[in-house]
Amino acid sequence: MASGYGLRKPEWISTINCKNDFLGHKLFSDMKPIMIVGTASDVGKSLVVTGLCRWLLNQGYRPAPFKAQNMSLNSYATPDGLEIGRAQAVQAEACKIPCRTEMNPILLKPSSLHSSQIVLHGKAIGDQSAREYFLGNNKENLFHEAKSAFSRLSTSYSPIVMEGAGSISELNLKHRDIVNMRMAQAAGACVYLVADIDKGGVFGSVYGTIALLEDWEKTLLKGIIINKFRGDITLFDDGRKKMEALTGYPILGVLPYDDSIYLEEEDSVALKDKNSSWEAGKFNIAVLRFHYLSNYTDFNALEHLPEVNVYYTRTPTEIEKADIIILPGTKNTMADLRSLQEDGLDQLIQQCFAHTKIIGICGGYQMMGKRIQDPLHVEGDIDSITGLGLFDIETTMAASKQTEQCHFHYKGEDTISTGYEIHMGETSLLTERHLNTIDGRPEGYLAENGSWGTYIHGIFDNASIIKEVLGEHCTLDVITDYKRMKEENYDKLAELISGNLDTEAILKDIGALC
Secondary structure (H helix, E strand, O other), rough: OOOOOOOOOOOOOOOOOOEEEOOOOEOOOOOOOOEEEEEOOOHHHHHHHHHHHHHHHHEEEEEEEEOOEOOOOEEEEEOOOEEEEEHHHHHHHHOOOOOOOOHHEEEEEOOOOOOOEEEOOOOOEEEEEEHHHHHHHHHHHHHHHHHHHHHHOOOOOOOOEEOOOOOOOOOOHHOOOOOHHHHHHHHEEEEEEEHHHHHHHHHHHHHHHHHOOOHHHHHHEEEEEEEEOOHHHHHHHHHHHHHHHHHHOEEEEEEOOOOOOOOOOOOOHHHHHHOOOOOOOOOEEEEEEEOOOOOOOHHHHHHHOOOOOEEEOOOOOHHHHOOOEEEEOOOOHHHHHHHHHHHOOOHHHHOOOOOOEEEOOHHHHHHHEEEEEOOOOOOOOEEEEEOOOOOOOOEEEEEEEEEEEEEEOOOOOOEEEEEEEEEEEEEEEOOOOEEEEEEEEEEEEOOOOOOEEEOEEEEHHHHHHHHHHHHHOHHHHHHHHHHHHHHEEEEEEHHHHHHHHHHHHHHHHHHHOO
């Protein structure tokens, strides 16, 4: 069995006296959850959780992901029409199970500079400022809801692979924390600390993080995982010994930096690494970089086409050069539309409409109409705002959010495509020029010049739609199956985990080896 890192994946795991369910999954009534926490944000917690989920599945277990509270504008609709963070939907996909709200009971979606919409058990329950949320007295209620969700999830799956948020040593917020060590204690989880060596200062970040833990937190911690090591991992042998001596905890693995493994992004942190400019010799798609841009995972399939350059920009010259312009989803449509107007980008888009195909998704689709009204002040203090006037539609914001997975026909095609809706507005077509049909119901808008808009997220995950949009610039064999590509990468990630992590030690910790 792997002990340390860089070793071969085991051929089998001893499961003497362990029972299987009717599908052949291993059952352990007393198996502890696994919790992956970090020294900071963006150290690779989601990657490790996803890799462990797929590895455990491949070994015959029945894992499921869990994150008590997520903050992200990338979200997803569950099969029963509720909303969770995209990361947990991806992790559920790695487990080959349907995503459920119990996997992410609390989702915070930033809607302005100082406030966020709170989504509880898949439904929006209102907005709060950061001060109200983090310093208010309602966190105990939310903590109770998170623990209840975990309890329900654990009746169906084992082991639960939990994910923390940010750093576990934020002393000013820790007593109100409902994601990290308090959640680990409530769940009885075995905790593993991830540090990103590529950021530099890994000794300080690991030692400092552990030094700031209270005694009860230290008892939950079982080991350290070093992530994103570049080069020959054996060069860290001496560093490993020193860190173990300093901290008193074993290093269970050193994961190599591998940018060939693809995993859908969790939040806006990944935007900084996206392309931002036009590229010669490519079919160029400019995505407007809204301040509250959401669900930019809509364009991941396009980004993986070698002949296509997807770039995110607000620069007028870069927008003008694009072959297609996309107005993406946004958590605050009216604020982002007003920002376009203040920057003069509304006039540029209107000018481009005469010669360039423009596509609007969700909030971007709403902007392309004549007017957006918000009589209930769902998004802020603006009652009404003039749209870009490109489509013969009008939108009224609604108090309730529509969240559902859908099957639809694009442009009257016989092919059934799939996607999901997450929006709080109702759009009226003043001219009958719909783009899609969902169960016979018209949806979206198709302009005479070929531009179009829709509420459907994930529309570009459908190969037939990508081919129609890109035409001669698309080779169908490259996009035959985006889902297959994701599946292959889940397995590659599982191999990375098993080949470089002491998985046997983790299984012993949680009581999975009997």
